[in-house]
Amino acid sequence: MLALLLALAPLPYVEGPAPARPIPHGALPTLELSLPGLVRANYLSNGHIEAAHLVVQVPKEASSQSLLRLAQRAVEVALAARPSLREVDLSFYPEPYLGPQSFPLFTASVPQERTREFLALKEPSGYDRLWLNPGLASKRLPEPVLEDRPRLEGPEAYRAKEKAEQLRASRLGYRGGAIYHGDPRWPYAALTFDDAPHPLFAPLLLDTLKRLGLKATFFVIGRNAEAYPYFVRDMVAQGHELGNHTYHHLRLPALPEEAIREEIEACNQVLLRLTGQTPRYFRPPGGRYSPAVLRIASELGLTTVFWTDDPGDYAGLPPGCWKPGFRPTCAPEVSSSSTTTWGPAFKSSRPSPAWPRSGGFAWGPSPSFPWPSDEGPQPGRLPGAHRAPHAPRQQPPSRGPRLDGARALR
Secondary structure, three states: OOOHHHHOOOOOEOOOOOOOOOOOOOOOEEEOOOOEEEEEEEEEEOOOOOEEEEEEEEEOOHHEEEHHHHHHHHHHHHHHHHOOOEEEEEEEEEOOOOOOOOOOOOOEEEHHHHHHHHHHOOOOOOOOOEOOOOOOOOOOOOOOOOOOOOEEEEHHHHHHHHHHHHHHHHHHOOOOOEOOOOOOOOOOEEEEEEEHHHHHHHHHHHHHHHHOOOOOOEOOOOOHHHHHHHHHHHHHHHEEEEEEEEOOOHHHHHHHHHHHHHHHHHHHHHHHHOOOOOOOOOOHHHHHEEEHHHHHHHHHEEEEEEEEEEOOHHHHOHHHHHHHHHOOOHHHOOOOOEEEEEOOOOEEEEOOOOOOOOOOEEOOEEEEEOOOOOOOOOOOOOOOOOOOOOOOOOOOOOOOOOOOOOOOOO
């Protein structure tokens, strides 16, 4: 009976351990620029504005003054090649460029309206959208784990209990432990984005959400927040929720418990330093977790959040291909998002030109939604928590079966 109910449940339900799948990458438009050390120059549009991200390799011993001059030159040539750009973002890595697993030496974000200010800089200071590496180096190599579904690395009996908890939550709502699903009696969807911030997608996504009047939860990688602190500040300034996605983005079950704790705590500390607030929510990279991961996150005051819907747009498919993956009652054209359903929760990474509110669902960040009992967090009504105008205020009778023995983890 449980297998049948799980097959009917619209959830990416918990599976066992499996080899990591590589993250597919779609080709992005490129700029042809004459710039020393240029690795790539991509640009993208959200249907309203365009942004570019330039990756450049530079000598490790380059002075901050020389990095600033090269950055100013990079902005000039990018805008000359494509005057329609509303923002140019820069990431300078030590040569030879080995990929994003190393920390950049220099980053900057230059919106069009601040171009003159940036080009007039004489020193790499006094501009709040510029970061110079103070000597940070990666302690562990990040893993580009495809986050396709929750995967529990632990005893089969424990995995069966988690599946039962997922199913119970999809019928009755959250009652404690990890969040697999919100209360299905409420027409709310929590929009979530993983692996934030990214210097190409962040400005486009934030612009899209602002135009739509929507708030979301961004699960932030600590090392990304270190290198692009201005995007983190942008998210908070616009009223979005920040969650913990570890410091290096690793498959946590493979680590000893002290390393798991260190990864989660380090991300907490970065976000506290940048925003003055400690995150309340945690999502394990790749959806890979274990009983130890859940316990440690709980001990650190974090609620673990999974998702109910994933558009799979990271595969580089156009919206028309992945939109059918949503349930008909809440099928927005959302790119790179995931939800944890209070109603549903979508998980994503890139912006899309049009995100209609559909199916009568209201959208917002994870903590904005109603909790059905005193067992869950009580965040209250936060700014940006939107409710569908026609949504009933009373809670209708609960749907679906209650599974005996399906109990909260913590």
